[in-house]
Amino acid sequence: MRISTASQFDRSVDLIQRRQQALQASHEQLASGKRIARASDDPTQAASAERALAREARLESHQRVLESSRQVMAQSESALGSAVDIMQRIRELVVQAGNAAGGDANRKVIADELRGLRQQLLGVANQQDGNGNYLFAGQGGAAAPFVQVSEGVEFRGTAGSLASALGSAAPMSVDAEQTWMQAPTGNGVFKAAYALDPTAPGSHQTQAWVDTGRVTDPASLTGESYSVTFTGDASAGYSFTITRTTGAGAPAAETARPYVSGQPIAFEGMEVTISGTPSPGRDTFEITPSTRDLSVFGVLDGLSRDLGASGRSGAQLAQTVQDGLRDLDSVMGSLMTMRSRVGWVMEQADGLDRRFSDGRLAAQSQRAAAEDVDMAKAITEFQGHQTSYDAALKAYSMVQRLSLFEYIR
């Protein structure tokens, strides 16, 4: 078959150019280190690399959120620790005040100290982080969350805690209302209290007091409120009547039972112990279901008021101290529970951070695997292209010199 000279040259040039192009492409890969400079180099790998990049960016963003959360949690934990320390001191003081040998003046001093500690506690509750945000404002706010009003301390923050994009694993704040304002009253199930306010006009110095009470049979609990009244006198003995004051058919009174000071009174799955000498017709004790609205500051304000008041009977003092210790334990428990929860969250955050780091590494590896060039392979290919380009050039120089005209002189 004939080959025209012109097309021969064209073809040779074309082949050389193709070799050169291949060499150039190989060189570009080597120099940039990327196998995929544009999507058309390998579309599926390019898409895979793109998705890996998106994952990595997202994980990085999550890690930043986690870091913010950890900072807040650490500061909150430390603040709660300070608060618990203050509460321990307060508890010691209250126990001290319960010692009847102290006297009114002594108790007044203790009440003053209590008020000072209570102010410290308010400072802790209104603590700010480094950025001017309040740690215990619930879901964040521009103003201090715990505000002194005439009746005591009001919580002006928001309910709940601030969630982050990582959900409950990395909260951005602590549930402040729950921590400081929502401890359970009483013993957690019911609250036994003297029904009348000692500071109200016309009240008398009672000589009886009631303890915290306990649950004997949870299945028999009704969740209703009761009141205990007394009849009788010192000579004939006292009797008490338990009247159910809420619920169907209320009021429903039981038959009177003889009263013995210090003897447990059991009814409806509950048991309380009233001690001292009751005043029939004037003393009433109330048992109501516990509510979750015991405020740290409310407890402290009540304690410092009652301990500092003069002219209280021994029974009233005993009641105050006992109720105080009961409530202190309740609010302290609330603080400590939140503290340990924060500690647990911080521990989980460590694990989460590790998982995010691992995830990022995996995404980066996937991206590199898709995009980056395998150096050994690329160098080998480059050398191969170099050799074939060289061969094409040599072949050209040898073949194109051949011509019949060289020989017919």
Place this chain on the structure above:
Amino acid sequence: MSAFSLLSIGASAMAANYTALQTTGNNIANANVAGYSRQRVELATASSQSTRSGSLGLGVDVKSVSRAHDQFLAREAASAQSNAHMDKARVAALQRLEEAFRPGENGLGYAAGQFLNAMTELASRPTDMAVRQTVLARADEVATRFAAASTHLDAIQADVNAALGEGVQRVNVLAEGLARINQKIVSVSGPQGAPNDMLDQRDRLLNQLSEKLLIKTVMSQDGSVSVFVGDGRPLVMGSEARPLLAVNDPSDATRSTLAMKDGAGTRLIDSEFLAGGELAGLLKFQNEDLVHARTLLGQMAAGLTAAVNTQHALGKDLKGQPGGDLFFDFHDATAPGALPLVRRAAGNQDSAVPTLTIAEPAKLQAAEYKLAYDTASDGWMLQSSQGGARISVADASTVGLNLTGVDALNRGDRFLLQPVTYAAGMVRRQLSRPEDLAAASSSSPNGNALALAALADQSLVGRSPAGQGGATITDAYASALAEMGTRVQGATTAADISISVADQAEIRRSASDGVNLDEEAARLIQSQQAYQASAKVLQVAQSIFDTLLQAAAV
């Protein structure tokens, strides 16, 4: 017996061999001229003389100087060239188009992902002004990258229009040249046919024309060649050339298409009938690949901005007011500068236009729709640019559209619906102040920021008619990237194949028609020897004559 006959034999031989030498020399001289067909001298024995001793030859005649030309191979090579140029033009344009879809940190998908990631930081610190500024800055980045991609596509469209214009001009110049040479050939042709170099020149013009457009040629009896393009439009008829025109596409004036003038006016050439050549490649790229790229980008733009705006409106800003639009809502027809969604075809009788609104942005497809009345089903039907079955107006909601006002339309009119085609260029941040970011929900200061951040994992783009499936914004970009890359790859492979086919066809053609210098060298020697021998014959004839004269002169 005549000394003259020997002389004349020698003379004829010398003349013939000299002609052969001349022809060979011409071949050698033109060996590298593109499209040159080698010429051969056809020698024939001169008629013989009958004598008593038998019939005596009277030398040699040059019958003709023929041109090696295989019509079939030439046509095959020309049409293979058309295909190769079509594919090459498309590949070059696609490679430029691909630059609008960058992978990695410089790409659109990364910016969109980072914008939604910034929402998680807003959720952590909803009142922090610095974080809010970051969110706005990231929104700007998204808008910038969408706009840059859109501008890139606009530039490519402008270049396509320019290239088509230039190509059409070139076609017209070539057509004029063909017409003139047809005229010359017809006037100069003798019984031997046309002059070889003119035929070569005409073939060269035809080849150059084939590179631009696939042509059909018809040889007429008078020796002229007529050229037809597209669906049988005459470009060159004998010595008359009809101009080809590049005009605005009547359905979308930013695009071009080809047309020719005929008796009735300017008639468009349907791009489907342009099966080869650079112009066909450019048109295919413009009508398929460029449109698809635009709709891919627009689909993502619409899905992202609509989802963000909708969620943002559910939240409250720092002043407690409901959130406004974060991104400009280009689909809101009442907004100034909104995206026009419906184009009237230029040839429509009425000026009435249907109203297109977007029902569900997440269901929008990466497509445009031709709206035309279908008599068979007695209703207006939408034909997607992505192919597939036609959709009735009532079913337009399956692709996220709501079309009204079709009853008032003239049934002969046509419309082009472009819900997403130009959307990418309209992405910009609408929200101006950081305090206007609606991070809060009614229950918490960061509830809406959390919901906005969650959009990164929701499918915002390309849901099915039932609302299922679809892709997140980053996945949608990765898929779009891969899709364009696959197109380029496919086009590159097709171009490689068609270039290889064209090369092979050209080799075969030039093998038959081209000059091989070794062959010419051999013939040179052959003719030279023959010439020398003929000269010797003359010399001998002359000496015989001298001898005769001497013998007679006594």
